[in-house]
Amino acid sequence: MSLLQEERNIIVQNKYADNFDFAEIEEFVKGASKDLFISHNFKTKNKMLVQPRGGFPTYKKMFSLYEFFDGADVDVLPCTVDSNTRLNDYTSAAKMLKLSEENEVDMLNGYPLVNHGYRTTRKMMTHFNKPISLRHGTPDARLLVETAIASGIFEIEGGPITYLLPYSKNFPLDKAFLYWKYVERVCANYSVLNEPINRESFGPLTATLVPPCVTIVIQLCEMLLSLEEGVKSFSVSFSQTGSMIQDIVTAKVLRKLARHYAEEINCGDADIHLVYHQWMGAFPANKDYSEQLINTATIIAMMVKADKIITKTRDEAFGIPTRESNAKTVANTQYTLRMLNGIPDITDEMEEEILTEEVMSIMEAVFNDKADTLWRKVFNSIKSGVIDCPYSPHIINHNEVVTVRDKNKNIRIIKKGNLPISDRCFEYEKSQCDLNKDASSIVNDIIHDIGIMQW
Amino acid sequence: MKVVTGVVGNDIHVVANRLIDISLQARGFEVFNLGVNTYLEEFIDAVIETNADVLLISSLNGEAEGWCRELKILKSKYKNLKDVVFMIGGNLAVGEGDADVLVPKFKDYGFDLVYHQTDLNTGLDGLEKYLEENKK
Numbered sequence: 021m022s023l024l025q026e027e028r029n030i031i032v033q034n035k036y037a038d039n040f041d042f043a044e045i046e047e048f049v050k051g052a053s054k055d056l057f058i059s060h061n062f063k064t065k066n067k068m069l070v071q072p073r074g075g076f077p078t079y080k081k082m083f084s085l086y087e088f089f090d091g092a093d094v095d096v097l098p099c100t101v102d103s104n105t106r107l108n109d110y111t112s113a114a115k116m117l118k119l120s121e122e123n124e125v126d127m128l129n130g131y132p133l134v135n136h137g138y139r140t141t142r143k144m145m146t147h148f149n150k151p152i153s154l155r156h157g158t159p160d161a162r163l164l165v166e167t168a169i170a171s172g173i174f175e176i177e178g179g180p181i182t183y184l185l186p187y188s189k190n191f192p193l194d195k196a197f198l199y200w201k202y203v204e205r206v207c208a209n210y211s212v213l214n215e216p217i218n219r220e221s222f223g224p225l226t227a228t229l230v231p232p233c234v235t236i237v238i239q240l241c242e243m244l245l246s247l248e249e250g251v252k253s254f255s256v257s258f259s260q261t262g263s264m265i266q267d268i269v270t271a272k273v274l275r276k277l278a279r280h281y282a283e284e285i286n287c288g289d290a291d292i293h294l295v296y297h298q299w300m301g302a303f304p305a306n307k308d309y310s311e312q313l314i315n316t317a318t319i320i321a322m323m324v325k326a327d328k329i330i331t332k333t334r335d336e337a338f339g340i341p342t343r344e345s346n347a348k349t350v351a352n353t354q355y356t357l358r359m360l361n362g363i364p365d366i367t368d369e370m371e372e373e374i375l376t377e378e379v380m381s382i383m384e385a386v387f388n389d390k391a392d393t394l395w396r397k398v399f400n401s402i403k404s405g406v407i408d409c410p411y412s413p414h415i416i417n418h419n420e421v422v423t424v425r426d427k428n429k430n431i432r433i434i435k436k437g438n439l440p441i442s443d444r445c446f447e448y449e450k451s452q453c454d455l456n457k458d459a460s461s462i463v464n465d466i467i468h469d470i471g472i473m474q475w
Numbered sequence: 476m477k478v479v480t481g482v483v484g485n486d487i488h489v490v491a492n493r494l495i496d497i498s499l500q501a502r503g504f505e506v507f508n509l510g511v512n513t514y515l516e517e518f519i520d521a522v523i524e525t526n527a528d529v530l531l532i533s534s535l536n537g538e539a540e541g542w543c544r545e546l547k548i549l550k551s552k553y554k555n556l557k558d559v560v561f562m563i564g565g566n567l568a569v570g571e572g573d574a575d576v577l578v579p580k581f582k583d584y585g586f587d588l589v590y591h592q593t594d595l596n597t598g599l600d601g602l603e604k605y606l607e608e609n610k611k
Binding site: 228410411412413419422459460462466470 | 487489490493494496497498501502508510511512595596
């Protein structure tokens with residue numbers, strides 16, 4: 021028996037998990053409808069796929085949410101899991117699920133997938149014959165991903181960096197890399213049975229003034245870590261920055277360099293997709309404005325030629341959206357997309373050149389790290405601040421990079437910390453901003469720039 | 476001047492914490508930022524370890540009171556904390572809090588400076604003024 025299989029046998033031995041029948045699960049994946057695989061939908065649907073967010077604790081409410089989405093002509097169904105499951109606390113999830121079932125109040129902010137188990141969940145996931153995407157935030161997602169694939173969920177979001185830096189203060193980053201290595205291998209192994217399992221990275225990160233070069237570098241690193249384990253379908257992603265041209269340039273550079281680096285490590289045969297998240301920062305309290313923001317994001321997604329868009333709702337500023345408003349965004353987004361055809365291809369060559377150079381300088385520093393494996397190189401780079409994500413609560417993050425918006429709302433680096441970007445690029449970034457103000461006014465500008473969509 | 480700062484209790488509001496860090500540095504302080512999710516004992520340990528002049532605790536989720544009420548007891552355990560300035564700021568109550576009630580309450584817990592729902596720069600101006608006035 022392989023070491024991986026030995027580890028899998030141990031991982032599924034959990035009193036809250038189903039009794040795993042790996043042979044049966046393989047047969048299920050082999051015979052599953054191709055429509056359940058988003059990797060297949062990317063090839064055949066010939067349109068930008070629309071995916072909302074959402075998850076409720078009970079089977080009944082989850083099923084009903086899917087019915088609403090189905091009625092709104094959704095392309096991809098989400099399965100967002102609750103916060104206890106994300107922290108592998110299945111005991112609390114079980115208790116809260118029970119309370120939710122008994123009292124008809126939602127005591128969890130998502131679907132406790134491990135507690136429901138794959139035998140039950142599979143009935144729902146195969147019912148609508150649409151692809152389902154697993155949305156979580158789990159550093160150790162081994163049991164969760166085993167349960168997801170066995171349930172018919174063939175897209176797995178996350179990664180060791182993007183599910184750690186924005187969400188955790190002290191979960192060990194090296195452990196996260198190893199736990200995700202397991203996930204990549206399991207996804208790769210299942211991928212040979214039918215259509216490939218798609219892996220997706222979480223590009224929004226902290227959604228707080230993250231400079232595009234940092235977003236792109238982290239996307240590329242997670243993609244490479246996944247492809248080197250044998251994953252054949254991968255989505256890189258990012259969220260609306262607040263500047264339309266910066267979104268367009270980010271998408272161009274991300275797409276171009278994803279292809280470039282995949283070929284560098286001899287994984288050019290993998291399919292790479294681009295996912296765009298509608299605004300991930302704080303939303304306006306005015307729900308009509310929220311709808312305008314969402315619609316504008318849809319137009320930008322078309323400008324950047326995203327393969328998939330992930331939607332928000334008009335309830336965003338207030339809490340977990342209702343089924344109705346969630347389905348409404350899906351229908352509205354589909355409507356807007358049908359309207360947009362033959363969008364001109366525009367770019368800003370100077371911006372594209374600068375961003376490409378920044379990303380390539382950082383990637384070069386990552387590859388030049390003295391460690392022997394890619395994950396260790398990336399780990400060391402985060403530790404030393406070569407990769408530095410603004411506003412991460414994690415203790416390993418360097419927290420030296422400072423960004424602010426320029427007059428056109430582009431996110432600019434005004435303090436580069438240990439980011440190994442050239443003087444030319446750094447001077448360009450700074451030259452776009454008014455830095456002759458005193459320090460307190462710059463802090464006030466930053467506060468304003470973070471909450472830019474609220475007023 | 477050395478300042479230890481961080482967010483108290485099970486509070487992970489990192490954005491304000493980072494802005495406090497940047498602002499303090501801009502004003503010339505040497506900053507030791509313990510980040511989010513920090514317990515009172517950890518703050519005191521850091522103050523002693525760094526020989527800090529100021530402890531600036533922030534809180535946004537409104538649960539600060541429960542995490543800070545033992546400050547006086549902790550302070551009494553260490554002799555060399557007498558000259559340290561203890562400051563707390565942010566959103567200091569769950570729901571609508573009244574500064575006229577909260578400020579004396581937190582001062583009674585052992586804080587020298589208390590700012591409830593005050594603009595960051597106003598709070599830091601207050602700190603600088605206090606340090607100036609209490610110069611030895």
